[in-house]
Amino acid sequence: MLSRNPTVQPEINSIKAEVDEIKRRRILEEAIGQFFDKGYEATSLESIAEGLGVTKQFIYSRFRSKAELLVAICHAGAAAADQTVAFSATLSGDPAQRLAQIIRYFVRLQIEHRREVALYFREAKSLPADEGLAIDSSKQRFHRMLRGLLNEGKASGKFDIADASLAASALGGMASWAFTWFQPEGRWVAESVATELAALALRTVGVPDPLSYLADEPR
Incomplete structure (x- = not known):
């Protein structure tokens, strides 16, 4: 039986975390741009997803709602x-x-x-x-x-x-x-x-x- 390299899984987890953070940052940047240009109320998750070229599920996998996006942005501000x-x-x-x-x-x-x-x-x-x-x-x-x-x-x-x-x-x-x-x-x-x-x-x-x-x- 082949032995597993104990360092491989932590490295994979680290790469996944980095990729997930990049995706999260992309969502926030798109939301910042649309909230800034159109206003929070006039912006929808659909328009953010469209701007990114993804589905709403892509956003929901990282943010539960438009309000949660606003919270993250305001905390950064x-x-x-x-x-x-x-x-x-x-x-x-x-x-x-x-x-x-x-x-x-x-x-x-x-x-x-x-x-x-x-x-x-x-x-x-x-x-x-x-x-x-x-x-x-x-x-x-x-x-x-x-x-x-x-x-x-x-x-x-x-x-x-x-x-x-x-x-x-x-x-x-x-x-x-x-x-x-x-x-x-x-x-x-x-x-x-x-x-x-x-x-x-x-x-x-x-x-x-x-x-x-x-x-x-x-x-």
Whole structure:
């Protein structure tokens, strides 16, 4: 009797998982495009399947419904908040240095995932209630992180602000809304936009020479 190679099955499973992830990503990309162009309500699973050149069963084998597709897309759009909170925990340096890095990092993510972000803001009303609350929790964690940093900067005399919570809302809003006007085929480069918005954030909180904190970045 031939002995089985114990390494073969894990390799097969790994390949299957990779292929399945590629298929899942294709479905999401098609759904993102159609939701973005036509709106969530006007898009059907039939039109998504047609756009992919597959049957609806192909979609159902990975997503149970159109609503589940929207949930996955909105989570991707809102993920920048939690990613930035995690990133902030790795930083050292004074509050101004960290604020510059945080805003720059967050803006990059917003631009990279601008369609998903746009769909979250536009279609959040169609999310199941529990999913909407989960995503709102991510936004609140981001706000608390930013507010804490601004309070730290205020206490140290680095920032000139009256209310850290209000300032956090203003800076977070400025960084978040880059998705509404950034166009990849336009005259702005994502890295330069991220750097410029970081400089604006530092000026907003009263840092007199913001470019000194951004000298290492492309402009």
